[in-house]
Amino acid sequence: MAEIILEEVTKTFPVDGQSVSVLAGISLSVAAGEFVSLIGPSGCGKSTLFNIICGLVKPDSGRVLLGGRDDVRAGEMVSYMPQKDLLLPWRTVLDNVILAREVAGEDKETVKREARQLMPLFGLAGFENCYPAELSGGMRQRAALMRAILARRRVLLLDEPFGALDAITRTRMQRWLLEIWDRFKQAVFFITHDVEEAVFLSDRIYVLTSRPARLCLHLDVDLPRPRRDALLTEPRFLFLKKQILDALLGG
Amino acid sequence: MAEIILEEVTKTFPVDGQSVSVLAGISLSVAAGEFVSLIGPSGCGKSTLFNIICGLVKPDSGRVLLGGRDDVRAGEMVSYMPQKDLLLPWRTVLDNVILAREVAGEDKETVKREARQLMPLFGLAGFENCYPAELSGGMRQRAALMRAILARRRVLLLDEPFGALDAITRTRMQRWLLEIWDRFKQAVFFITHDVEEAVFLSDRIYVLTSRPARLCLHLDVDLPRPRRDALLTEPRFLFLKKQILDALLGG
């Protein structure tokens, strides 16, 4: 069953008096348990698309179905990691990462215990009681990712979760994200700028053109799972990567 | 002559009651007209190092020399692009990018003309009169980069300028940054997480260990300039890249 279905979604923003078309008829879907990536030039409308799925931005036309219905509150199904980390400055790291569960009314202490155990995994051990302003850029991003994952919804929307991470940490987090995904069978919808990352992680990849965004490539990543590091140099992998890069260049 | 010299700089932050050593004796230098990169794991202290160079954070011990002197105001020599874009939300894109020149007392209209011409290069044409909140993440980063470059100082400190950009835009901006650098002969001190990017752009690369940060590798990039895309697959390039990755893994 499809968790997310977008049908011919369009969106126009008024920019400086004129109206700029951002999304020009996007249709796509993310099935249950699927890992789908979204790639596109900077400023093409990826974050806007996420905002539309979350119900934060109203599309000008087109339909958004969550779990097959158009009347479901996004919050019930979807957990969202925005591009800006949006950590609450008045909450410590620990209090920030448990936010979604606290909102859901769960016992704070239980969730905190769970969160404390995950801290080392996100490289945040020892910083539980820091305020966000005391973290480095990458640490903030990891905290935001942790908050989204701790929410435990059926769909994870991740907007460039690894953008501020160094190569090593990034690789480690990728591997670990795949593990999580495998374990909890959430659907993941993933925005990234890193083509290699997209191919390595995804079942399917949508590539968008620059503004106004249209789909210019819809790619099935027919690589076996579990994915191993060795994959990165295999011809099929490189071929897929090349296809995407070409689509981006051509788009 | 060295534009920036750090001698045995150390820095400790109080974190949650305990003191966490962040920089454990860092000595490095950036010569006039040189392109130097800084790589290190997320949260190791790279941004802190930049803040120390700018005089925003006081080191616990060690010396910072700018232009060979320790009494010079950072602002006179250095232009800083912070990791957070820090665009002023009440100024339009155009007014944001000219900020440093306006502060220097230059005629606003002249600088604005100059800025307007550069807008397409940064992919911001048509968004001159938008407020930052109306930009995408990547566009904000490009505006912040543009602001730093328009400042025209002898040293450019860039903290992950291309983190939020897609592969294509990123490549284009890299090439263009090299051009600028070639033209204006500024020294560039560059924080990045992308090892390939560092090797492609730099004269020299410093690699830091994780917290507390120490230098674990100091690498001369002995690749000819001008650098071409073909370089990316040359053995020497791949060797240097591998050396850095090993240092990061070992550190």
Next chain:
Amino acid sequence: SPGGGSPGSGGEELKPVTVMLDWVPNTNHTGLYVALDKGWYEEEGLQVDIVQPTQGGTTQLVATGKAEFGVGYQEDVTQARATGVPVVSIAAVLQHNTSGFAAKKEEGITRPRDMEGKRYGGWGSPTEEAVLKAVVEADGGDPGKVEIINIGTADFFTAIERDVDFAWIYYGWTGVEAELRGLEINFLELRKLDPALDYYTPVLITSEKLIREESALVEKFMRATARGYEFAITEPEEAGRILLKYAPELDEKLVLASQKYLSPRYRDDASCWGEQKEEVWDRYARWMYERGLLPKMIDPASAFTNRFLPE
């Protein structure tokens, strides 16, 4: 503008003069407004500006010369002079004290000792406490059994609605209003309770300096003012209407009724309007001094003067 002086009719320069009232314009001030309205001040070469003040500021402002003339009370002038504020009373607006204690009829306060066990609503001056104590004591009551509450700016009618049983009123205004409302009250007139309490209230005041240096001005002012009050004595109805012209915010019925009550009492048994007797000043100052209300006894003869009253 209400209360303002009109420009001179003749070509000669008019001397600007400020009169500061004691409070809101009322029938105590009618003579001033009549003189203003009839142009009698201008005839004397004065351009008079009548200003409504804050409570308590008039005496100081007259003393400093910020206002040439003001409306005050004997008690106030005595207190001020004892503190060194150089003001002098130049006319008694009313010949006798028309104030007293009032209560609703059903309270049954017909003499001071009935105040025992009742609650008195005052405005917080030390003198009123002393007065209250004196009259209750003189009537054989225990002043300690009278509860005193500061009702500040609240008016009599509101105050007696709740928490307060009796208060100190001017009959010429509040008592008349009670009559108009048909509210039956018991009124204990102060001067009937103790002759020492038959002091002048209100009075017109000026500063010692003005008397010393510009006595001609004071004379001119008083000439026109006396004319105004004489007119108010003989023509209450018209005088009341003149007051209403300058203070249209007031209640017409109340002003006219009050004027009718006050007009015969401006001069009363005196030989002319405004006359003051040293005996009255001396008696009340001594009374205050004996009760510790004054830091020192004043010279009653220098606290007032009749010399500016027209023959």
Next chain:
Amino acid sequence: MNRKIPAAPMIFLLVFLLVWEIAVRATGVPAWLLPAPGQVAGTLADMLPLLLEHSRSTALAAAVGLAAAILVALFLAALMDFAPWIRQGVYPLLVVSQTIPIISVAPLFIIWFGYGILPKVVVVALVCFFPVAVSMIEGMQAADPDMVNLLRVMGSSRWQVIRLVRFPAALPSFFAGFKIAGTYAVMGAVIGEWLGATSGLGVFMTRAAYAYQLDRVFAAIIIISLISLLLFAAIEILARLVMPWYYKERSKG
């Protein structure tokens, strides 16, 4: 704020008046204690010319005083940003300036400023500058310290940091203080008139109160409220003009 339903305040006001009217009639409160809205409306209509005449001088004093207050407040806020010791020295004095009951030093006011419009203006300014100054000072302190640092690295002078970052960052807070001050301005002028004046709504009210005409007092209060509401609305509109970025961001959702 949704601008499509300006009916809401009207409805609230009507409900409020209705409750008041009914309460007065039901409890039989006499008019000299609490007049019913209907009666007040009648009085208001009768006295309108007189009220408007008095309003003019009150409104003028309020406007001039408010403008002076804003200038003083902005100046002080900027000054206090220059050094912590100025801040620490001046802030308590500002607080003290607000704790002096104006009425009790009224004679001084008249001696210093005379009987004209000046003392009223001074009272208004004294009442209004404090909320603006505090909001501005706190708002400037709340500016993102990283932005301030960025400007410092750019070589900004202190004054440039204030002008380019702290002031604009403090604008939402400033307008909160401005709204408070605007609300107080007319009231301040009325209090100023109690210090001594020949015209103005304060004069009107004291006289009406002295004559036990509470309906007239309430008519004046209605005029005061209307002027205050107009002022408040004007400030709200000004805020939208001065901070387009702020309202744009907040109307996205």
Next chain:
Amino acid sequence: MNRKIPAAPMIFLLVFLLVWEIAVRATGVPAWLLPAPGQVAGTLADMLPLLLEHSRSTALAAAVGLAAAILVALFLAALMDFAPWIRQGVYPLLVVSQTIPIISVAPLFIIWFGYGILPKVVVVALVCFFPVAVSMIEGMQAADPDMVNLLRVMGSSRWQVIRLVRFPAALPSFFAGFKIAGTYAVMGAVIGEWLGATSGLGVFMTRAAYAYQLDRVFAAIIIISLISLLLFAAIEILARLVMPWYYKERSKG
């Protein structure tokens, strides 16, 4: 704020007093108009026990009124965040509530609340709740809309959004309003005492004013200022306790 130089306010105060003393002596202003600080200090020392006794009831009214004001303000601010029509309907009424000169409706106060501590508390609350409410409302509106949106996506109720984002985001603004209100509280109690009371600094001042003892009036003003400053300092300390994240961030540089 640098906590290492608490000498600054003292120095400013001394300079201020010195200027005042010299001005009084130089111009020969009589004591019944403006007493010199030296004289006031003497009076203050003499009258201290009496002043402290009066202070007690004033301070109590101020504290209780301020606390009530904070509660009302927080409640109203939260209420107005629930729907734009509530906001649009209630906000003007709040403004109107501030434009009514308390003195002119004093009789109503007394009818409703009698002559005990209650009318004073009500006056203080009425004076104080408005700055807090406005600051809170505007501060809540200033919360980062993206954070609010994030909470919405998490499925927060309106109340959760208020509690988890809008309230904490509004805290710096809230404390600005709290400081303004705290400054007004003691003054409000004194005004309340003018409406009718049996003890308190307002009563003391009225009596002293009747006897032209301006030195006593000023002694009372000094006590009022001191209590207000203490209250102000307490609010500042409270702010530091409640918003450690805020002050941490701002002391980095």
